Amino acid sequence: xxxxxxxxxxxxxxxxxxxxxxxxxxxxxxxxxxxxxxxxxxxxxxxxxxxxxxxxxxxxxxxxxxxxxxxxxxxxxxxxxxxxxxxxxxxxxxxxxxxxxxxxxxxxxxx
Amino acid sequence: xxxxxxxxxxxxxxxxxxxxxxxxxxxxxxxxxxxxxxxxxxxxxxxxxxxxxxxxxxxxxxxxxxxxxxxxxxxxxxxxxxxxxxxxxxxxxxxxxxxxxxxxxxxxxxxxxxxxxxxxxx
Numbered sequence: 614x615x616x617x618x619x620x621x622x623x624x625x626x627x628x629x630x631x632x633x634x635x636x637x638x639x640x641x642x643x644x645x646x647x648x649x650x651x652x653x654x655x656x657x658x659x660x661x662x663x664x665x666x667x668x669x670x671x672x673x674x675x676x677x678x679x680x681x682x683x684x685x686x687x688x689x690x691x692x693x694x695x696x697x698x699x700x701x702x703x704x705x706x707x708x709x710x711x712x713x714x715x716x717x718x719x720x721x722x723x724x
Numbered sequence: 725x726x727x728x729x730x731x732x733x734x735x736x737x738x739x740x741x742x743x744x745x746x747x748x749x750x751x752x753x754x755x756x757x758x759x760x761x762x763x764x765x766x767x768x769x770x771x772x773x774x775x776x777x778x779x780x781x782x783x784x785x786x787x788x789x790x791x792x793x794x795x796x797x798x799x800x801x802x803x804x805x806x807x808x809x810x811x812x813x814x815x816x817x818x819x820x821x822x823x824x825x826x827x828x829x830x831x832x833x834x835x836x837x838x839x840x841x842x843x844x845x846x
Contacts, residue, residue: 615768648831650769657819657839658761658769663832701769703831712783713759713771713831 617716635702726750733840746820757823762816
């Protein structure tokens with residue numbers, strides 16, 4: 614059971630806009646920045662978004678992030694077949710002595 | 725080229741120890757916190773441990789606290805994970821990840837290694 618809750622799956626057709634949600638609590642998302650990672654089968658994760666809505670260089674502006682209260686979202690506009698991957702949200706959790714928490718991951722399928 | 729290369733994984737019996745290494749290159753190692761993240765076969769990502777830029781702060785997941793120790797050597801641009809009292813549930817691909825900041829209290833991991841597999845089995 615992950616501390617951050619993501620839908621296990623999402624889907625869309627090419628060109629569509631898809632949103633993936635990530636729900637947490639005041640000890641994690643509520644007080645810390647959220648990152649999003651993209652992982653293709655058999656490869657290491659790649660940072661897609663950090664500080665809630667900032668894109669590392671090389672990440673297309675089709676990807677955008679937002680945060681409100683204890684929830685965060687990743688939006689992908691102009692969906693492309695190469696976006697099919699697993700997406701994870703992550704943040705710092707201030708409870709106990711502090712630790713990083715991940716969402717369970719959302720498998721995005723491009724129909 | 726910015727790169728992280730893990731090594732040290734393998735097959736180990738329950739209760740035994742293993743030490744993972746991560747060699748960093750292409751960036752100023754001392755300027756960033758570093759982390760270990762693992763992924764069991766077919767499962768999601770799980771944070772294992774993190775260490776600040778100057779080793780002043782470390783953090784561990786509850787599942788490994790008291791058994792694993794993270795450390796870094798700036799002279800060798802390397803990150804380590806000493807894993808003791810290994811359990812079956814520690815079986816996973818262990819990734820070394822560079823933080824985008826000097827502090828350990830963040831989750832912006834901008835560079836990842838390819839991972840090293842640890843299999844705990846009798």
